Amino acid sequence: MRAAVYDAPGEPLRIAEVHDPVPGPGQAVIRVAACGVCGSDLHATAPEADLARRGGVLGHEVAGEVVEVGPEPVGGWSPGDRVFVMPVGGCGRCPQCKLDRPEQCPRQRSFGALGPEEPDGGYAEYLAVSSADLLAVPSGVPLDAAALCEPLATGLMCVRQAELAIGDRVLILGAGPIGLAAAVWARFFGARRVVVSERVGHRLGVAERLGATDVIDAGLYPDAAARFAELTGAEPDAVIEAVGRPGMLNAAVAAVRPQGRVVTGGVCMEPDSFDHLLAYAKEPTIRAARVYTKAENEFILEMMASGRIDPAPMISHRVGLGDLPAAFEALRSPTDQCKVMVEPGRG
Template identity: 80%
Template structure:
């Protein structure tokens, strides 16, 4: 099959012929319909980070069609089923997997090659996945939109970790896919105000389309906390950090109300410091956000199918596999892109 192979930091992805994947016990092979390009793929392949496995295939925001089912199948799947694959790959055979709670699997290995031991991902024509990680794509939901389930799940975890109360005011730092997904869910779960700070005008507009009540131009020199207070009449009860650069955690602590909640949704790839004295006085709850459950993913697909959320505007570009190496490099200095969807 054809795939985009990652060789080393500083080199663009390379389209190559690689061996066709075969399903092991409890696994299926899917023909990839859509795979979103994720910021973590960019982070992991920068020279400084160098986290991705060399010679591997990245990509973990994927929908596809089952083309082959391996031995010892679990669940009620057949060839031709349209599926979304949860990338927190489970073994499919332990008691947790057999009870349909793959997020508790002790043998979990995320696919998408973001670590030295992780299996290949979906910037390719085909992908091997555990049957226990699959969810059906509901009728009427397009495969591209269903592939947004992964960033939507990460945004949902951010909002879950923020433990919102009725009528809370929320500040979201950054309107990339995770910040936008968190915007959708903060609105969905009843925040009174959802203000999104972002430098890029086009992304601020997108935030408004997806449910933000206010936006703040975060260009240099802006006092985001002061602007938030001016717009909403109070400090934010929760701040969701979705940029992942040094200094952002401190900015979130500086903006949140005393004893409010800070969620680190953006992953900062280098050690970062914050003002302990400021945190000491404010006593914020600081929480990370990583693992979503299968039930949460199921919920997201249902909400899309029911028309209660519409994440489709997050997709800014649709490309074939051949265009991926160039598009991937272009995303390192983003301009008007949001979610780039690869349609192999």
């Protein structure tokens, strides 16, 4: 099969012919219909981080079709089943997994070559994954939308950590896929104002389509807190940081109302300074969001199936494997890209 192989930091992905995956015990092989390009793939392959497994295949936002099931599967999967693959999976057999909480599994596993031990991911025609990590995609939900489940789950987790009350005013810093997903859910769960600050103009339009009540062009208004006050007449009850660059946590604390909530959803890969006096003055609750739950992923698929959310505007580009290396490198600098979807069936 064809796959996009990661060789080393600073080198573009390389399209290669590799062995077809064979399902081991408990595994299923999935034909990849769509795999989202994630910010963590870009982070992990950047020279300063250098975390990704060399020679591995990245990609952990996968939806597709079961083509083969190995021995001793978890669940009654058959070829042809449409599935989303939970990127953070459990063993399927321990007490936590039996309680349907794979995110608490002591033998938690992920795929997508983001670390030295992680198996190959979905920038390929096929991949082998644990059958315990599959979620059925309801009929009527296109597989490319199902692949958005992962960023949507990350945004949902941020909104859950922000403990929104009906009528809250929310500021979201950054309109990449995580910030956009947070906008979807903040509005869904009753925020009165959802204000998204971002410097890429195209993404501001997407934010408005997805539930933002107001947007701030960060190029024109670098002080998001001041602009938020102009727009809403108040300070935000919660700030969701979805950029992940040094200084953003301080900016979020500076913006939030006294005793408000700050959630960091963007993952800053470098050490960052923290303004203790500023936090002291504001007394915010600061929470770091790491992992979503299986229940959240199931809920998202259900909300898509019932038409209560439509995340399709998040997809800005669709590429086949052949065009992935160039699209992947382009994402390293700000562009009009938002979620780039790899569709290996396109060639």
